[in-house]
Structure formats: C-alpha cells, structure tokens
Amino acid sequence: MSEAVDTSGEHELDLSWMDQKGPWDTKAEESRYGLTLADIQIGEYGETPDVSDNLTGRPRGSAPRPGSYRIGNYAVRTKNEIWLDNASFLYEEALQRQWSSATDVPWHTIEPLPDDIEQAECQLATFFTEVEFVAGDVPARWVSETTPDFFEARQVLLAQVMDESRHMDVFRKRAMANGGGLMQATGATSGFVGSIDLSRDFTEMSSRLHLSGEGAVLTMFRMGELMAQNEAEKAMYRLCAQDEARHVAFGVMHMRYMSAAAPERREEIHCYLDEAEGQIVSGVGNPAARGGPVGESLAILLGGGKDKFDEGMNMLTAIRRRQFREYKKRIVSAGFGERFENGRSRLMEMFEEAA
Amino acid sequence: MAKFPSVRWFDAVREVFNGDESVQGGGGGYCNCIAGMKVGKDVFVLTFEGVECTEAVKADDAALDDVDFYLDMAPADWREMISNIHSNNGADRHHTLNTLDLEREDGLATSHHGDQYREDLFFRYNQTFQYFFNASARIRTDF
Numbered sequence: 392m393s394e395a396v397d398t399s400g401e402h403e404l405d406l407s408w409m410d411q412k413g414p415w416d417t418k419a420e421e422s423r424y425g426l427t428l429a430d431i432q433i434g435e436y437g438e439t440p441d442v443s444d445n446l447t448g449r450p451r452g453s454a455p456r457p458g459s460y461r462i463g464n465y466a467v468r469t470k471n472e473i474w475l476d477n478a479s480f481l482y483e484e485a486l487q488r489q490w491s492s493a494t495d496v497p498w499h500t501i502e503p504l505p506d507d508i509e510q511a512e513c514q515l516a517t518f519f520t521e522v523e524f525v526a527g528d529v530p531a532r533w534v535s536e537t538t539p540d541f542f543e544a545r546q547v548l549l550a551q552v553m554d555e556s557r558h559m560d561v562f563r564k565r566a567m568a569n570g571g572g573l574m575q576a577t578g579a580t581s582g583f584v585g586s587i588d589l590s591r592d593f594t595e596m597s598s599r600l601h602l603s604g605e606g607a608v609l610t611m612f613r614m615g616e617l618m619a620q621n622e623a624e625k626a627m628y629r630l631c632a633q634d635e636a637r638h639v640a641f642g643v644m645h646m647r648y649m650s651a652a653a654p655e656r657r658e659e660i661h662c663y664l665d666e667a668e669g670q671i672v673s674g675v676g677n678p679a680a681r682g683g684p685v686g687e688s689l690a691i692l693l694g695g696g697k698d699k700f701d702e703g704m705n706m707l708t709a710i711r712r713r714q715f716r717e718y719k720k721r722i723v724s725a726g727f728g729e730r731f732e733n734g735r736s737r738l739m740e741m742f743e744e745a746a
Numbered sequence: 747m748a749k750f751p752s753v754r755w756f757d758a759v760r761e762v763f764n765g766d767e768s769v770q771g772g773g774g775g776y777c778n779c780i781a782g783m784k785v786g787k788d789v790f791v792l793t794f795e796g797v798e799c800t801e802a803v804k805a806d807d808a809a810l811d812d813v814d815f816y817l818d819m820a821p822a823d824w825r826e827m828i829s830n831i832h833s834n835n836g837a838d839r840h841h842t843l844n845t846l847d848l849e850r851e852d853g854l855a856t857s858h859h860g861d862q863y864r865e866d867l868f869f870r871y872n873q874t875f876q877y878f879f880n881a882s883a884r885i886r887t888d889f
Contacts, residue, residue, distance in 0.1 A: 424776060424796050483776065488873075490773035609869060617848045625839055629872055630773040632844070636870035643863045710848060720862035 411454040428479035428543060443468040443540040451540045467537040471652035473593050475644035478543035485550035485637055490630050492561035500622040501569045507697040508620060511688035514574040515615070516566040518685045520559055521579040522608060526638075527555035529588050529600055536593075547641055554634040561627050568623070577684055594649055594656070595663055601642025603667035606721060609635040610714040611689070614707075618692040639721065646725035661730055664722065668738050715739065747886040750828060751785040751821075755887065756792065756802035762881040763799055769877035770797045777874040779867045782809065782816025785824050789816075794871070799878060814864040815857045817843070825889050828882055836880040843868075843876055 419431045431437075436452040445451075445468075446461040467473050475481075504512070530548040537545050566573045579585075587604060590596035612635055615628030650657060686707070687700070693710075694703025715738060719731060730736040748755040763769065776796055782805075783790040791809050793801040810816050819827070823846075830841040839845070847854035847868070855868040868875070 484778075484870075487775040488773060490771075495772040613844055613848060613869065616842065616844045619839060622839070625842065626773075629842070629844060629876070632869055633773060633872055636866050636872075639866060640863065640870065643866075709851070713848070713853065717862055717865075720860060720865070724861050724863040 411456075413452040413454055424483065427483045428546070429483070432479070439470055439474070439543075440540055441470050443470075443538040445538050445540045448539055451542060463535075463538070465536060465538040467533065467541070467593050470541065471649050473533075473537055473541055473544045473645065474648050474652070475544065475547075475641060476648060477640075477644055478547050481637060481641060481644075482543065482546040482550055485547065485554065485634075488633065488637075489553070490557070492557050492564060492627075495630065496561065496564075496626050497622045498564075498568055501624075502621060503570060504620055505696065507691055508695075509569060509571045510574065511691040512569075512620070512624070513566045513571040514577075514684050514688040515692070516562040517574045518577045518579055518688075519562040519608075519611075520566070520573070521576055522584060523555045523558040523562070525580050525584055525587060526600065526605065526608075527552050527559065529590075529596060530555075532588070533593055533596060544645075551638050551641070554638070558631050558634065561631065565624065565627060575684070579685075594645070594660065597642050597645050598660060598663040599667055601638055602646065602721060602725065603664075603718075605635050605638045605642070606718050607714065609639055610710065610717065614689060614693070614710055617710075618689075643721055643725045646727065650726035657727070660727060661735065664727060664730065665735070668736060669741065747888045749888045751783070751788050751790060751824070753790065753802055753804050755882075755885075756783075756790055758885045759878065759882045760792075760799045760802060762884045763878050764797075766877075766881065769874070769881070773873040774877050775874070777871040779814045779864075779871060780812065781868075781875070782813035784810070784816050784818040786821045794874070811858045813857070814867045815855045817854050817868075818856055819846070819854060827879070828887055831880055831883050832887065835883045837876065843879065844872055 414435045417433055417436065419426060419433055421427075422430050439451070443465070446463055446465060447456070447459045448462045449455060449459075503509075531552045534545050534548050534552070537548075539545070563573070584604060587596060587599045590599060609632055612628045612632035616625055616632065619625040619628060646660065649660070690700050690703035690707050691697055692703065693706040694700055719736075719738060722728060722730070731738070748758045774797075777794040778796070779794050781792045781794065783792065789805045789807060789809060791801075791803050791805045791813060792799055827837070827841050827846065831837050837843075843854065855865060857865050
C-alpha cells in the first residue's frame with residue numbers, strides 16, 4: 392500500500408469572487424405575463440445611464456472588473472440615440488408572438504394558379520426576399536455597435552433580426568411552393584432601400600428603416616393578405632404584417648424619445664424625413680409605385696390578372712393613399728407633425744405627381 | 747344561442763377564445779389593448795390582456811374616445827362577416843379583418859384620437875383578433 396499523497400496547501404480556494412457582486416438580495420417576482428424584462432427592472436438593475444462608459448461588455452448591474460480589456464468599440468453610448476420607453480414590452484411581445492414558416496402557414500392550401508398570377512406572386516416573393524435581407528442586416532450591425540448598458544433596445548433589434556430572417560425564408564418558400572420559382576432580382580437592395588445601410592447614425596437608420604421603409608412594407612404585406620389566392624398566402628402575409636407593425640412601433644417610440652430628450656436634433660430628423668418622403672414614401676423608391684416589376688405585379692394581383700391591370704392599378708392607387716395617410720399619422724405620433732402644417736412636407740403633392 | 751350584438755355574445759366568444767391554447771401560439775399570443783366594436787349605433791369595448799380577452803362591456807360613443815382603435819361596420823356587414831366565419835369555420839379569403847379593412851375607403855379600423863401608434867395595434871395583433879372572431883364559429887349566433 393502506498394502512502395497517501397499530501398495535498399495540503401495545493402487546493403486553497405480563492406473565493407474572493409464571492410465578494411464581487413452587483414446589488415444583492417434581489418428577488419424579482421413574476422407578473423401575470425411571467426417573469427418579464429419589465430419585472431427585473433429592480434433598483435440599480437433598472438437604471439440606464441444617459442451616457443455609457445461601458446466598453447468591456449460588462450452586463451449592466453454586474454460588478455466591474457478592474458483592468459479588463461475593452462472588447463467593444465461601441466458607437467452608440469448615448470441613451471437618446473437608441474432608447475425607447477417600451478423596449479422591454481416590445482421584446483417580450485416579439486418573443487411571445489413568434490411563428491414558424493414551416494408549420495404555421497397552411498402550405499397544403501396552395502393550388503395551381505394561372506401563369507400571370509403565379510409569376511406576379513413569385514416576383515413579389517423575390518422582391519420581399521431581397522428587401523428582408525436589408526431589414527435583417529442593418530439592425531444586426533447596430534446591435535454590435537450598442538453598449539450592453541442599453542440591452543433592452545438591443546434585445547428588440549435582435550428579435551427583429553429573427554423576424555426578418557423568417558420573412559426571408561417564408562417568401563423564398565412561397566416562390567418555390569407552386570411550380571414557379573424566384574424571378575429576376577429587382578435591385579431593391581440598391582437605391583434608397585440599400586442606402587439605409589449607409590446611415591452613420593442610429594436615429595438616421597431608424598427613421599429610414601423603421602418609419603419609412605417598414606411602414607411602406609407593412610402596407611404591402613397588408614395588400615398581400617388582401618390579394619392572397621389561398622389560405623397559405625393569407626396567413627403568410629398577415630403574420631409578416633404583424634411583425635412589421637412591431638418594427639414600426641420601435642421607430643415611432645424611439646423618435647418620440649429622441650425628440651423629447653434631444654430637441655436640438657429635430658431639424659436633422661426632419662432632413663431624414665424630407666429624403667424619405669421624396670423617395671421611398673412617394674417617389675420611385677416606393678416599390679408600390681406605378682411601373683416596375685413590383686408595382687406591375689401588385690396591380691396584376693389586385694386586379695386578378697394581366698387583363699385587369701388597369702383595375703388593379705386603380706386599387707393600388709387607392710391603397711397607396713391609405714399608406715400615405717398612415718405614414719403621416721405615424722410621423723405626427725412620433726412628434727414631427729409640424730412638417731405637415733408648415734408646408735415643409737410635400738408628401739401629398741409628390742404623390743399626386745407620381746400617381 | 748347568443749344574439750349578436752350583445753355582451754352575452756361577446757362573452758360566449760371570449761370563453762371559447764380564452765379556453766383555446768392553440769390560438770396562443772402560431773403568431774397569436776400576448777395582446778394588450780382596448781378595442782372598440784361599433785355595430786351600427788351599438789358600441790362594445792373589449793379588453794385584451796396577455797393571452798386572454800378579459801372583458802366585454804356595452805358602452806356608448808363617448809367610450810370610443812378611450813379605446814386604442816375600434817372596428818366600425820354596419821350591422822349587415824357584421825352579420826355577413828360572422829355568418830361567413832360560421833359557414834367556413836373561420837373567415838374565408840374575402841372576410842378576414844385585414845381584407846375588410848383594405849376594401850373600405852375609410853377602413854374598418856379607426857379611432858377618435860387619430861394616434862397611428864395606437865391604431866397600428868390592429869395590425870400588430872391582427873392574428874389574435876382574427877382568432878377571436880374565428881372562435882365565434884364555435885358558438886350559435888342569432889341575429
């Protein structure tokens with residue numbers, strides 16, 4: 392029998408980490424909707440700084456680690472650049488209202504369609520797949536640019552990326568589900584839609600993406616539901632519209648917060664809106680505008696065929712009027728309604744010229 | 747048998763809707779808003795909290811000032827929609843809430859306050875509202 396090894400002195404535990412902690416004795420309690428982000432906004436854990444100096448990826452509320460490396464070169468460290476008051480709420484809603492493009496769309500209801508209808512639907516599906524690439528890429532980039540201290544806003548953007556990913560796949564699936572396929576790329580990722588990714592500032596990006604871009608696409612999804620040929624398309628467009636409305640809500644609430652917290656930036660925001668209204672909202676940048684493969688596809692689907700194109704175009708024009716009214720009211724709700732009173736916005740004038 | 751429109755009818759639909767877990771997923775789920783229903787001159791206010799519709803009350807026009815949005819149709823149009831839902835075990839392609847909204851010049855969903863953020867809740871929770879009215883296929887309705 393060998394002698395027992397003397398290990399004394401080799402396994403002294405350094406438990407000093409046990410003294411390094413954030414506020415203790417925290418006991419978050421679930422509300423009627425479960426344990427939500429709103430329920431854990433307790434004491435210091437719920438306090439967001441106006442300006443963050445957190446460059447180390449430290450979770451908000453945790454004890455700092457002296458000498459730790461800077462792992463993030465976060466461009467967004469000022470609260471009013473990204474904040475919105477209902478971020479926690481929107482995040483929980485996004486998680487709870489997820490759906491599956493594989494099993495929540497009744498694909499079995501799709502039946503063969505006339506060639507012109509199938510081609511128009513496939514063209515639209517191709518366009519949406521392109522657009523959703525941009526809508527997913529852009530928020531993803533800004534997530535990594537944002538300090539962890541504003542994690543609630545980051546969480547909403549991450550949920551948006553998941554939503555856009557699902558939109559990309561559901562339209563790709565539709566294009567391939569009924570004897571058609573993808574059509575020619577429309578180039579939607581260039582021009583104004585593509586330029587969303589050139590934004591150098593989060594609010595600039597949000598005004599283009601969430602308010603102008605997604606507001607326009609929301610209307611198109613709703614149109615998609617209206618002109619659906621089967622229950623599968625009906626569900627697909629309706630569920631996408633829900634997600635899109637949540638993204639629009641992010642933009643409206645961020646603009647409200649920004650407007651109140653940094654009024655000196657209001658003129659700058661108006662300039663972004665000038666640009667958006669001249670292009671994606673009322674100009675040729677609007678995919679629902681007259682002409683082009685997407686506009687023509689919409690008219691064919693709304694009218695019910697190539698031979699009813701003019702009827703479809705009249706319906707499209709009527710729906711675009713609604714789209715403009717909703718956009719205008721969203722801008723008012725976001726706190727920038729004076730542009731419609733003081734003559735700065737030429738929205739309706741531009742629309743009449745384009746219609 | 748519940749007569750439409752009445753609190754009794756909405757309560758019967760609420761019972762079916764609240765008891766069906768399948769409508770809490772698949773794009774349904776948390777829905778927090780106050781929605782008005784205007785059936786001609788009759789007004790009802792529905793409260794949605796979490797995954798349930800928690801209350802339906804009869805109200806008057808003034809109550810519509812406080813709802814996030816309200817659905818406004820003539821009694822004959824409501825009857826057509828509900829009958830269609832009953833016949834098809836859910837709205838067919840021409841009778842979904844979104845389709846009815848876009849086919850009307852002034853829309854189906856509107857508000858007194860004009861705040862689009864609140865009106866957008868109709869789009870944000872549209873699948874839930876569709877599930878709610880589709881649940882009426884499982885009750886007997888009298889007009």
